Amino acid sequence: MGHQISRRTLFRTASGLAVAGALGPALTACAGGTGAGTTSDKLTMTWWGSDERHAAYKKALAYFQQKNPKTKIQETYSGYDGYFNKFNTQIAGGSTPDLLQMDTALVAQYARKGVLAPLDEYVGKSLDLTGFSRTLLAAGTVDGKLYGVPSGIGTNQLTVNRSGLQKLGLKFPDAEWTWADLRKIALDVHKKSGGKLFGVDDGGGGTLNAFEIFAREHGQNLFSDDGKKLGFTPDTLQAWWEYWAEMRKANASPAAAVTSAAHNDLTKNGVVIGKTLFTFDIGVYGAGGSITGATLDFLPTPQGDWSGAREGNFLNGGVLLSATRSSKRVADSVKIMSFFAQDPTAIKDMQLLRGIPPTEKARGLISAGLDDTDKRDMANADYISQRVAKATNALPAPPPPPAAATQIWDLLFQSNLAIAFGRTTIKAQLGKFFDQAEQILSA
Template structure:
């Protein structure tokens, strides 16, 4: 769904984060301009993805070269596994690609190490970002400079098994629902199924974006602006964990064993195996289709139901296109970024293969050819992005995550699991969580 960065994706990037840190000195030197970079007459472009994404990129680039015959492009592509390992090796050896698909979870680290080129000077000139919101561009912005152009919009949602709801005689909740509404319908699922199903996956720790939205509804961020400490309070996390403890007690959410088994394994997700009807994991449905035969629909992460609650949802940028600082072809790379952002042919070629298109213009161009579920996916992203844009009380979009973020996200999951298994009380785990998180961020 829309390439929001799911918990699963964030953990998957951990190897890239670790290698980037290990090569810190080399990355800084090469990225800072002392490395050779790409001196070939060809512009090298690299990306990861499925065969469908590969073919779409190649088709669009062929169209680009018809109008830009002087720009010769060497295409390099692969799956995600090993992608950043190879990139790190190339950077350290002075042979980094000129243009690459970048992960929003890693852009801050590469930008701060001097690997990526800031591209602000091209905006409004050879880089046309008409229709891109400020909140969306924040996904590629590090320390006030733009280092990547978002490919799409990702929003924080629940995927819903509509087939299962109808079998139980339940209706899809309204989009403006609250956490209390979620608990109510989740309890009803368990009752009407005779205890055979639970309403929603346990969100206490395994669903990063859900907690982040909850904290933002209280005016708090996940990480502080400087990335050196957490941005939310112990009271907020305690309230969150206690909410999910009640959900498990009321059988609105499954027991710890089901949650643990599904960790980083979509095939064991509650909706996929028929144990839950609502899931926070967007990977159940994406550009490759659904991994369940159920009819699906989507809802925003619930709104705060307390006095003074803010808009907690936000828009992130899917994947990015970034240029490397040592490249001799930055200006040409920027032209390609602009082409993918605005050209009608490229937009139609890519469809949803890099996420929900980032502008209303792009979304309207592909709408007619989408499946019913794709249309629902795009519609909910459009709905949330407009709601966020209209909100006067919403916090700024989150900054790219700091060093150690992957460890803290895993710590959040494991902490909630310890509570769910009865190994720790909420208050005892709170102390341990904040002590360990502080230690990680201070390194």
């Protein structure tokens, strides 16, 4: 089971981003269940996830209640779809849960609306965050205050068909590789396979997470701090699109039809259908396990190979645990957050079901029980986290994405596709992209 969570995945989750944008007076009151606004003697906690995640949470919480018999927990859980719609309904009805699993892409919007409780007064006291890096805690920090405790290390990476490389007699790339190295091995894949395979999926528009790293290597973020403008320049996007145009022309990446078919459909991803050996789409090995029988491995997004290139990688927090400001049980919720962060039993129960564990201690506790692919996945995340921590030329963690981020991703994808199909030129599309993006972000 793989459990990396990328910002691209978060951007693509339109349901969560759309409902977050609806926060405010437009929410109408409605009947709610047991929550922070009621007189229940139980602490209410809610989360989303798979059946495996549900079972792990329930097992860990049963142990917590055994150790803390005065704290009774009422658990509710579901899939992601509709999760934040329900939360918004609870906000409107005054029945929010005390403790909830929060999306890193949405935490800023809820925090700034006063829905979430700041946690800073508890840190170092009842909230033990020993081993959490400052860069990781930034995923739950909004305007200088902590509103969510990260569950794990989320990184941007490539998923690689390692067995496919071996069959072609090609060496697995070094983790310190560059965009030039990706171009070379992608070309080698096409040549060695007799033209049957392409090296890497077209990243020109379909991989916002990869472009985000590329932009940060140029010293730019995707969005301005307030989310009202793009944070990157036309020159950076032009360089990105030109790179992928050259990759398509050289058959290092597949033609536009393959890219178009795979849009929002992992079953048609290049690695899954056996057309490519590298993909930026980490969902190929995601929370539901692998959807290909190939032996998979993982690599950081390539580094910039130009003068002055910066470290582009950063860490996001997997998912977060947050308390609601209206709750009368914030102190108890904080104890549960600390329990999941530090207790060996809870860490072992959760394994990788909330992401790669956030501390070296936690990763060490679960490493022995992982299969080989999970070990490679965790090792790559650990490598990236250490590299980011040591980097002296990295930008701070990017600001939380605005609600319109998913629309920007779609615009990027469709723009690149229009270029790939030959319907427009890079120069012509640049102007259209920035004009349309400005309209989207200012709406």
